[in-house]
Amino acid sequence: MKKLTALLLVTMLAISSMALVAQGETVSLTMGSWRSDDAEMVQTLLDKYQELSGVAIKFEPTQSSQYNATLRLQLDNGTGPDLFYSRSYAVGQELFDAGFAMDCTDIPGVKENFPASALDAWQTPEGKIFAVPFAAVSQVVYYNKAMFAENNLEVPQTFEEFLAVCEALKENGIEPLSNGIADDWDILECVYLGMLPNYVGGAENRALYESGEKKMNDEVFVKSLEDFAALAKYLPMGFESIGNSDGPAMMGNERSAMFIDGSWTCGVWDKDYPDLEWGTFAIPAPEGNQPGICFHPDMGITGNNATKYPQEVKDFLTWLASPEGAQITSTYLPLGFFPMIDAPITFEDENVTEILALNEGKVMDARFVWAKLLDLYVPMVEQLNAIARGETTPQAAADVFAAEQAKIIAK
Amino acid sequence: MQTKKHSAFRGGGAINPSGAYWIWYILPAIIIYIMFMAYPMIDSVRLSLYKGTTGARTFVGFDNYIKLFSDEVISKRFWNAFGNTWVFFAYHMLLQNMLGLLFAVILTNRTMKGRRFYQTIIFIPCTIAVMVTGYLFKLLLNPQFGGYALRDMGLGFLAKPWLGDKSTALNVVSMVSVWQWVGIPTMMFVAGLQSISEDLLEASDIEGCNSWQTFWFIKFPLILPIVGMISILTFVSNFNAFDIIYAMETPNGAPDYSTDLIGSLFYRYGVAGEHPIGIPQPGVGAAISTSIFFMLLIGVLPTLRATQGKE
Numbered sequence: 273m274k275k276l277t278a279l280l281l282v283t284m285l286a287i288s289s290m291a292l293v294a295q296g297e298t299v300s301l302t303m304g305s306w307r308s309d310d311a312e313m314v315q316t317l318l319d320k321y322q323e324l325s326g327v328a329i330k331f332e333p334t335q336s337s338q339y340n341a342t343l344r345l346q347l348d349n350g351t352g353p354d355l356f357y358s359r360s361y362a363v364g365q366e367l368f369d370a371g372f373a374m375d376c377t378d379i380p381g382v383k384e385n386f387p388a389s390a391l392d393a394w395q396t397p398e399g400k401i402f403a404v405p406f407a408a409v410s411q412v413v414y415y416n417k418a419m420f421a422e423n424n425l426e427v428p429q430t431f432e433e434f435l436a437v438c439e440a441l442k443e444n445g446i447e448p449l450s451n452g453i454a455d456d457w458d459i460l461e462c463v464y465l466g467m468l469p470n471y472v473g474g475a476e477n478r479a480l481y482e483s484g485e486k487k488m489n490d491e492v493f494v495k496s497l498e499d500f501a502a503l504a505k506y507l508p509m510g511f512e513s514i515g516n517s518d519g520p521a522m523m524g525n526e527r528s529a530m531f532i533d534g535s536w537t538c539g540v541w542d543k544d545y546p547d548l549e550w551g552t553f554a555i556p557a558p559e560g561n562q563p564g565i566c567f568h569p570d571m572g573i574t575g576n577n578a579t580k581y582p583q584e585v586k587d588f589l590t591w592l593a594s595p596e597g598a599q600i601t602s603t604y605l606p607l608g609f610f611p612m613i614d615a616p617i618t619f620e621d622e623n624v625t626e627i628l629a630l631n632e633g634k635v636m637d638a639r640f641v642w643a644k645l646l647d648l649y650v651p652m653v654e655q656l657n658a659i660a661r662g663e664t665t666p667q668a669a670a671d672v673f674a675a676e677q678a679k680i681i682a683k
Numbered sequence: 684m685q686t687k688k689h690s691a692f693r694g695g696g697a698i699n700p701s702g703a704y705w706i707w708y709i710l711p712a713i714i715i716y717i718m719f720m721a722y723p724m725i726d727s728v729r730l731s732l733y734k735g736t737t738g739a740r741t742f743v744g745f746d747n748y749i750k751l752f753s754d755e756v757i758s759k760r761f762w763n764a765f766g767n768t769w770v771f772f773a774y775h776m777l778l779q780n781m782l783g784l785l786f787a788v789i790l791t792n793r794t795m796k797g798r799r800f801y802q803t804i805i806f807i808p809c810t811i812a813v814m815v816t817g818y819l820f821k822l823l824l825n826p827q828f829g830g831y832a833l834r835d836m837g838l839g840f841l842a843k844p845w846l847g848d849k850s851t852a853l854n855v856v857s858m859v860s861v862w863q864w865v866g867i868p869t870m871m872f873v874a875g876l877q878s879i880s881e882d883l884l885e886a887s888d889i890e891g892c893n894s895w896q897t898f899w900f901i902k903f904p905l906i907l908p909i910v911g912m913i914s915i916l917t918f919v920s921n922f923n924a925f926d927i928i929y930a931m932e933t934p935n936g937a938p939d940y941s942t943d944l945i946g947s948l949f950y951r952y953g954v955a956g957e958h959p960i961g962i963p964q965p966g967v968g969a970a971i972s973t974s975i976f977f978m979l980l981i982g983v984l985p986t987l988r989a990t991q992g993k994e
Contacts, residue, residue, distance in 0.1 A: 337934070340961030341954050359961070366962050450827075454847050456935050457958055510826025512847025512938060522827055646960055657939065 299584050300328040304346070304356035306339035307571075309539075310606035317604035321591065327584045329355065347372045347576070354579040355588060358403035358572040360393035361642045367574075368402035374575035377401045379586060381593035389475065390612035393569035393638065403572030404592050406601075407609035410535045411466030411566045412627055417549040419446065419529045427551075431470070431499055431558040438506035441529050448506040450522035450531045452514020453657045460653045462516075463532045464500055465639045469564025470557035471496040474635040482644040484681040489670035497659065497666035499558060504660040511660065524548055535627050539607035542623075552623070554630040564635040568642070569612060644680075651676045724976070731969035747970035757952075761971065763940055764948040767853055771944055772921040774857035775864070780913055782861070783868025788898060790869070791876040802873070806866035813863070817930025820859045821846065846931060849941040856942050860927045868913050875906035911990020915983055922979055925950055934958075945975055 307314065311333055318329040332353055334342045340363065346352040347367070358364040358373060367373045376382055377400050383391070390405040413434075415427070420437075423444055428434040438448035453459045471492050472478060480486040508514060508528060516533070523531040524545035531537075532555065541550050557563040573592060575585035591597040598613040607624055611617050619625050641648045655669035734743040752758050786805055790798050808816060823829040830842030845855045879902060887897045903910075925946030928936060934951055935958070936943025951957055953968015 337958060338955070340956060340958075341963070344956075344961075344963065345954075359959070363959060363961050452847075454933070454937055456933050456937050461959075508827060510830065510842065510844040510847065512844035513825060514827060514844075514847075518825065518827060527827065649959060650957055654939065 298322075298326055298328055299581050300330065301354040301579070301581060301584060301588070302330050302332050303573075304339075304343055304353035305331065305333040306336040306357055307536075307606065308333040308335055309536075313604055313606045317601060320600060320604060321588065325587065325591070327588065329588065343367075347578075350578060352576045352578065354576050354581060354585050355573055356576060357406070358394060358574045360569045360572060360638070362646050364394060364403055364572060364574075365396055368396065368400070372577055373402045374577055374582075374585070374589075375400055375402065376404055376574060376589060379404060379589045379593055381590060385593055385595065385598075385613050385615065387612065387614050389636075389638075390569055392643070394572045394574075403574035404589050405569060405612045406571040406573045406592065407605060408612050409568050409570045409609060410627060410631065411462050411532070411555065411568075412535060412552045412630060413530055413532050413555055414523065414537065414541070414550055414552055415530045416523060416526065416528075417551050419526070427553045428556050431556050434556050435502055435506075438503070438530075442506060447508040447522070447528040448530055449503075450508055450514065450519040450528035451533075452507065452511040452516075452518060453660050454513045454515040454518075456653050456657070458516040458519075458533065459656050459660065460649065461639060462534055463503070464496075464652070464656055465641070466532060466555050466566045467500065467503075468496060468640050469566050469635055469637050470555065470561055471499075471564075472637075472640065473562065473564060474637045478637060478640060478643070481640075481677065482681075484677065487674045488677045489667070489674035493670045493673060494666055495558070497669050500656065501659050501666050507660060520544070523550075535608035535610070535624075536606070537608065538623055538627060552627050552630065554634065562635060563633070564637065565631055566639055567610075567631055567636040568638045571609065645677065647680050648673065648676050727969045728973050730965055731973045732966070733969075734964075734966045743966065747964075747966040748974070751967060751970045751974065757967065760940065760943065760948055764936070764943045764945050767936070767941070767943055768922055768924070768945045770853055771857050771860070771924060772918065774854075774861055775917045775921055776914065778858070779861040779865050780868050780910075780917060782865050783913070784872050784910075786865070786869045787872030787876055788902075790873055802869075805869050808863040809866040811863070813926040814930045816859065816863050817927055821931050824855065847938050849938050852932065852938055853942045856927060856931050859931065860924070863927075868917075871909055871913055872906060875909040876902060879905050908990055911986060914990070915986055918982055918986070919979060922946075922975055945971065949975075 303314075303318065305314065311331055314333075315331045318331055322328045333339075339357075340359070343352065343356060344367075347370075352372065356373075358367070364373070368375075376394075379401075382401055382404055386405050390408070391401060394403040394405060395401050419425075419441075420427070423440060423446070425437050425440060426433075428437050441448040451459065451463055472481070477486075481488060486492075508522065514522075519528075519531045519533060520537060520540050522528045524541065526548070538552070541548050554563065554565050573589065575582070575589060579585050592601065593613075595613060595615040598611045598615055599617060602611045602617045602619065605611065607621055608627065610624075610628055619628070641652065651672060655664065655672050658664040659666065659669055731747050732742060732744060733740045734746065735741055750757055751761055786801075789795060790802055824845045826842045826844050830839075833839060833842045843851075845851050883901055883905075884897065887901050892900070923946055924944050928934070928942050928944055928947045929950075932938075932942045934947050934955060936947050949968050949971045952963065952971060953965050954963055955961065956963040
């Protein structure tokens, strides 16, 4: 027993002395993220930051669908990363309200360098900012250029042309789209919410639905759902069990001509399918509507209140909020993520430049439900799935939307 | 008293059957059990009386239980998951355990050749991670990827969205799980059947029993404790099942909650929160797990009494 106690004591001593040695060396921080796909790129960026500041940051991503749960568990148990990606709006704010996320209101540059639309996503109603805006994403249509050329098809300018393209491809025996409904998120986030700015318009119009002034079964919404239903007819065979990761695989292997997804996927094609000739276009608006595009504030970065190195964490956030930091960041930012800073930022990758250019001349807005109507997310997914399966009508789905909207507003 | 205590500490009482020395042998196990099993379980009962997450937790009494059984959405999901779990359990109880028994009887047959080979084949899936088998089957059953191979083989009619169709998803997932785990009951039954005395079997042979009679009147009664044990293990592990749904469908129990089990429901409410909101309600989760704990207890106790402890 005595021997065991002695051994334990020695071990503990050894561990604590190791910690002491470590403190003498460079500060090493950890960063949590849901972007495990970008581990290499972001680590390069963080290494660049180490060169500039001498502070090492290790990127420790979790799989996206597990991120919220894992991060929550880590924070609850005091083993959370020093810095972590913050989801926009209510989801990110929840961690701030629970006391985990750092108050970033006074980080120099945050208030000055970002547009209100970006800050809005990481701001409490009281005006506290709980993360530094890091990157936005957009939702686009990826298409196989060679297939379009072989079938004499042009990039569609209106939603009606889009449907005609789908029909032509289908007649020629090609699956037009490779989107499915198995994962319960991309059909809403990428397809329907990607379409919606073409119908609803920008943030001012969204606010009318958030306040209840407009009902979500008005003709705007019914029309958007009718168009969704028309598009859903061109989902591939067996779309009920096609998940989001099947989409790139299908299009990459030339088994479908188009895939509606987030800009974050644009790095996949050249890496995994180098032979694919691909391009992008915005989800077109129906004839007569003003074109809109979903440009969604997606990633913020914030500090952990329980970090051992609050100064180093704040320094990093300050750097992130500065124009110099943003330019360096954008060079190393994974493809398809766009900085939101109010400064001219240039991209080296032409595909990325092309995707960003799709925003020009269009009304831009965040994903419709994110700001205030997030409780609509699950009912919306359920209704879209039902429409795609042919189990409900656009009008009935819109009525469900309106009923849920009323419930949220009544809260 | 003085001497006993003395001897227990010195370890000198180890051969004294009246000493309390045995406590030292089970103490480590008890400590570990209390720390990692009993305490969290009791704490989760406590948690079910609270609302909110760390940092903002308030006592709400039985509100979470009232919510669980009366809230329109949550109670609908709960009973749906409860029903699905029974279907999932029925597949394992009937298909997996029956197959396990059948395999075991065949494997222990005296005329059986290549026993080890078959035993290995049947057991191999149990050694593979559920995430891996789940993913492989997801690809195999995918109408676009597995579907191409099927069409090449002229079996195009089999290329269906098995996992995306509400009427087939739960059955298919259950069968994949049965396929993976059938090795466990097989091995346990094999061990049980092998421990049956050769004399008994010989005697039944001499008395003129056919193989069905030998099985039903000799073998089966003798392995009844194992049948009971396997039933309990199946019962408990199925009510905890979550991984196969996570691997093959989504934590939502897609499509349309048709594969939602108690395990995935608990994960969604208690741990992860629904995507993308991701704000868990640990209180509701704890209420789900506590309710299930008592349901399991009601199921397990009679089974234990009926099959175990008849010595």
